[in-house]
Amino acid sequence: DAGVTQSPTHLIKTRGQHVTLRCSPISGHKSVSWYQQVLGQGPQFIFQYYEKEERGRGNFPDRFSARQFPNYSSELNVNALLLGDSALYLCASSPTYEQFFGPGTRLTVL
Amino acid sequence: GEDVEQSLFLSVREGDSSVINCTYTDSSSTYLYWYKQEPGAGLQLLTYIFSNMDMKQDQRLTVLLNKKDKHLSLRIADTQTGDSAIYFCAVNHGSSNTGKLIFGQGTTLQVKP
Numbered sequence: 291d292a293g294v295t296q297s298p299t300h301l302i303k304t305r306g307q308h309v310t311l312r313c314s315p316i317s318g319h320k321s322v323s324w325y326q327q328v329l330g331q332g333p334q335f336i337f338q339y340y341e342k343e344e345r346g347r348g349n350f351p352d353r354f355s356a357r358q359f360p361n362y363s364s365e366l367n368v369n370a371l372l373l374g375d376s377a378l379y380l381c382a383s384s385p386t387y388e389q390f391f392g393p394g395t396r397l398t399v400l
Numbered sequence: 401g402e403d404v405e406q407s408l409f410l411s412v413r414e415g416d417s418s419v420i421n422c423t424y425t426d427s428s429s430t431y432l433y434w435y436k437q438e439p440g441a442g443l444q445l446l447t448y449i450f451s452n453m454d455m456k457q458d459q460r461l462t463v464l465l466n467k468k469d470k471h472l473s474l475r476i477a478d479t480q481t482g483d484s485a486i487y488f489c490a491v492n493h494g495s496s497n498t499g500k501l502i503f504g505q506g507t508t509l510q511v512k513p
Contacts, residue, residue, distance in 0.1 A: 391444070
């Protein structure tokens with residue numbers, strides 16, 4: 291079975307731009323979560339979606355938004371990028387309580 | 401608020417046992433996890449334990465949970481050079497109905513040949 295896939299793998303943007311990151315969960319998993327991992331730290335929770343509804347939101351500004359599609363794939367959008375948004379963005383899919391992570395998207399903001 | 405703490409670094413010799421420790425503050429957490437992250441990669445789920453258990457063994461991995469002290473440990477038996485990585489402890493946010501996991505800052509395991 292294919293694992294969680296994310297695209298793109300790497301991305302370079304400049305301050306003020308907008309970015310869209312994509313995630314496809316493991317087949318059969320209805321829940322997708324997004325995390326931000328800054329270098330040298332553990333992942334920080336951004337959002338969880340289940341059956342296209344937002345289930346949880348972490349302590350991130352409104353510049354961060356997400357949605358989940360009928361096929362359970364998901365997009366994370368970040369507007370007005372700041373240098374501090376440079377990080378590895380991880381998507382996790384979940385059947386119930388276990389969360390399986392994808393390889394991540396490395397975002398660099400210059 | 402919720403917090404998960406881990407020591408930052410552990411160095412062992414190949415063939416020895418490794419023990420990585422974690423403490424957490426959220427007493428309502430019901431699921432506790434160990435993840436492995438290799439350089440430039442995502443997180444690999446190694447094992448997990450429910451809060452109503454005190455031990456779980458899975459091949460070379462043993463998880464111990466002391467719920468009273470809010471202390472979780474991961475023991476890796478016969479540690480190999482391929483076990484060199486960053487290990488994260490994570491707990492679910494018990495008081496919410498979300499899938500929010502709270503992670504520690506990670507323990508870098510160095511395995512010397």
